[in-house]
Amino acid sequence: MVWLYYLVSYLVGNIMFGYLVSMLLKGQDIREQGSGNVGARNAGRVYGKKAFVLTFLGDALKGAFVVLAGRYLLHFSETVQLLGLVFVIVGHLKPIVLKFKGGMGISTFIGGIIAFEPLIASIIVLAFLVLYPFLKSFTFTGLGSFLFIPVFLIFKTDNWVIPAIVLGMIFLLILVHIENIKERIKK
Incomplete structure (x- = not known):
């Protein structure tokens, strides 16, 4: 199943x-x-x-x-x-x-x-608001704000597999955006 x-x-x-x-x-x-x-x-x-x-x-x-x-x-x-x-x-x-x-x-x-966890919306928004003035890029800020999700989940759950899976998804998204990241770094 x-x-x-x-x-x-x-x-x-x-x-x-x-x-x-x-x-x-x-x-x-x-x-x-x-x-x-x-x-x-x-x-x-x-x-x-x-x-x-x-x-x-x-x-x-x-x-x-x-x-x-x-x-x-x-x-x-x-x-x-x-x-x-x-x-x-x-x-x-x-x-x-x-x-x-x-x-x-x-x-x-x-x-x-x-x-999966509605509180994560707050984590993403807060991290975005904190990071954007420094990174000044929606792509970098968005991906960076996602990195706070596994940290939140480490404290929320006693199952280490959950934050590990989420971190894996985030790294997958970063890999998909690697060309955009390289372009942005060159500017």
């Missing part, structure tokens, strides 16, 4: 809201617009705030859905729920339906991790 949950989580990750929103709003393939990425950031740049919000919410809700389904419908442990979130993020990053070229995973991570 757990492996089926992981498979379904990956497939849920394949629902690319940036692609769907661009097709519904403009009849265009977002992969041929702007940076070519199917995520909320590119949707916002190319199609405006409405497209950004719809894409962000759709991608966030798929992360939340997987975690909440694992918790309330399937009664899986927190560890299994977080691994489900890993699979939905991987499905978003490497969707089979778009030839393994997906988004950057931030919205899906945020939705899933806040569904």
Whole structure:
């Protein structure tokens, strides 16, 4: 049953809201617009705030859905729920339906991790507000603020596996953003 949950989580990750929103709003393939990425950031740049919000919410809700389904419908442990979130993020990053070229995973991570522990929303916002004046980059600040999540979870839980899985997800997101990070460092 757990492996089926992981498979379904990956497939849920394949629902690319940036692609769907661009097709519904403009009849265009977002992969041929702007940076070519199917995520909320590119949707916002190319199609405006409405497209950004719809894409962000759709991608966030798929992360939340997987975690909440694992918790309330399937009664899986927190560890299994977080691994489900890993699979939905991987499905978003490497969707089979778009030839393994997906988004950057931030919205899906945020939705899933806040569904996992709602207090994390406060941690992300507070860390962002503290870091932004120093880093002056949404990408660096956002990724940096995520690093406070495992620290929070170390104090909240007595299960070391939970912060370790979350840290692994954050490093995966950092790897996905490595080109953006290198570009930003050169400036």
